[in-house]
Amino acid sequence: MSTSSARAEALHLTGERTVPGIPEETYWFRRHEAAYLALLPHVSGGTVLEAGCGEGYGAALISGQAERVLALDYDEPTVAHVSRRYPRLDVLRANLAYLPLRSSTVDSVANFQVIEHLWDQAGFLAECLRVLRPGGRLVVTTPNRLTFTPDSDVPLNPFHTRELAPSELDELLREAGFEVELLHGLHHGPGMRALDERYGGSIIDAQLEVVMGQLPGQATWPEPLLSDITAIRAEDFEIHGERLDESLDLVAVAVRP
Numbered sequence: 001m002s003t004s005s006a007r008a009e010a011l012h013l014t015g016e017r018t019v020p021g022i023p024e025e026t027y028w029f030r031r032h033e034a035a036y037l038a039l040l041p042h043v044s045g046g047t048v049l050e051a052g053c054g055e056g057y058g059a060a061l062i063s064g065q066a067e068r069v070l071a072l073d074y075d076e077p078t079v080a081h082v083s084r085r086y087p088r089l090d091v092l093r094a095n096l097a098y099l100p101l102r103s104s105t106v107d108s109v110a111n112f113q114v115i116e117h118l119w120d121q122a123g124f125l126a127e128c129l130r131v132l133r134p135g136g137r138l139v140v141t142t143p144n145r146l147t148f149t150p151d152s153d154v155p156l157n158p159f160h161t162r163e164l165a166p167s168e169l170d171e172l173l174r175e176a177g178f179e180v181e182l183l184h185g186l187h188h189g190p191g192m193r194a195l196d197e198r199y200g201g202s203i204i205d206a207q208l209e210v211v212m213g214q215l216p217g218q219a220t221w222p223e224p225l226l227s228d229i230t231a232i233r234a235e236d237f238e239i240h241g242e243r244l245d246e247s248l249d250l251v252a253v254a255v256r257p
Contacts, residue, residue, distance in 0.1 A: 019055050023230045024221060027207060034237035035112060035141045035186060035251055036061050042139050042182075042253050046107030049131065051096050051124075052114035056082035056089065062110060063088050070106070072096070099127045106131050109138045113249075116142050116160045125176035132256040138178060140252045142169065144185060146245050166244045169252055178254035184239050185247020191236040195228055203228075 018028045036058045044065040053059045053071035055078070063069040063086075071089040073079050079093040094100045097120060109128045118124050128138050145163035149156050155163050164172065166183060173180050188196060192203065199206035207229070210221055239251055 020057050023226060024207075026229045026232050027203065030232045030234050031186065031237055031249070032058070032113060032141075033061075034234040034239065035249060037234055038239045038251065039110070039139045039141075039253070040065050042137050043108040043110055047105070048108045048110060049099070049101065049106045050110040050112075051099065051128070052111060052117075053082060053089075053091075054078065054112075056086045056091075058110070058112055059089050060086045066108070070101075072099070096124050097127070099131050101131045103130050104133045107133055107136050109136070111138065112141045113143070115140060116155070116163050119161050121162060121172060122176060125172065125178070129177050129256055134256055136256045137181070138173075138252075138254045138256070140169070140173075140250075140254070141186075142250050144245075144247050144250050147248055164250065166247075166250055169250050173252060173254045177257070179257055180252065181255050182241075182251070182253040183244070184241045184251045185244045186249040186251055187238045187240070187243070187247055189236045189238045192232070195232075198228070199225070 018025055018032050020029055022029075040062065043062055046066060047068045047070065048062050048066040049070045049072060050059040050062065051072050053073045056071055059069050059071040059082070069089050070092060071082055071086070072092045072094050073082065074093065074095055076093060079091055082089060083091045092100060096114070096118060109132060111124075111128070115121055115124065125138075132138065142164055143160075145165045145168070149163055155161070157163075166185070170180055170183055188203075195203040206225060210225070244250075
């Protein structure tokens with residue numbers, strides 16, 4: 001078994017936790033990586049808490065910019081994996097509803113593709129505000145409800161509790177006591193738009209057609225599609241403040257006053 005396959009099996013992939021090195025996961029991994037790379041300047045230096053670290057690759061990226069990174073996740077096998085694979089990180093197992101840190105002790109909190117899974121989003125943001133030092137930053141990414149589940153107020157993804165539109169994320173952050181410094185959206189860049197055209201309007205739909213109704217790991221991927229997916233890079237995505245309602249993911253930076 002390859003290293004990537006063993007890693008995927010150990011982490012019980014559900015489609016919600018992206019793992020590097022899996023060819024079929026390349027689109028989602030690069031999409032998430034693009035957000036990490038864009039937000040690195042906002043979490044450089046000091047102590048950074050990644051609340052919901054998943055596989056740990058993002059926390060490892062941040063560790064190249066920060067003095068210390070605390071990687072927190074609730075899932076026990078995930079915590080064990082991150083501890084083994086990324087020894088530079090300080091890894092904690094905890095519930096995001098109660099962050100296991102003293103007040104005003106971290107410089108930044110990173111929360112990537114996690115808040116849509118939480119039942120008490122306001123309570124989590126209150127905890128982020130508590131553990132941040134004054135002037136500290138919270139960076140958040142989350143799917144844009146307007147494009148992810150455009151025809152329903154109820155998430156179609158069974159792992160999501162509440163998805164957010166741009167105005168809803170902005171309001172949630174401000175009501176928690178944050179000042180919103182940046183609210184941008186992630187879009188397909190020129191290369192990705194070319195793939196959308198090649199696959200009938202949506203490279204995402206082309207991938208979903210392969211896996212829908214099939215057991216994990218048993219999908220048969222057409223070679224041209226898999227080849228196109230594995231060639232995707234983080235640079236193929238754009239993050240900016242234009243056409244926010246059309247973005248795929250929301251990208252926010254909020255400051256504790």
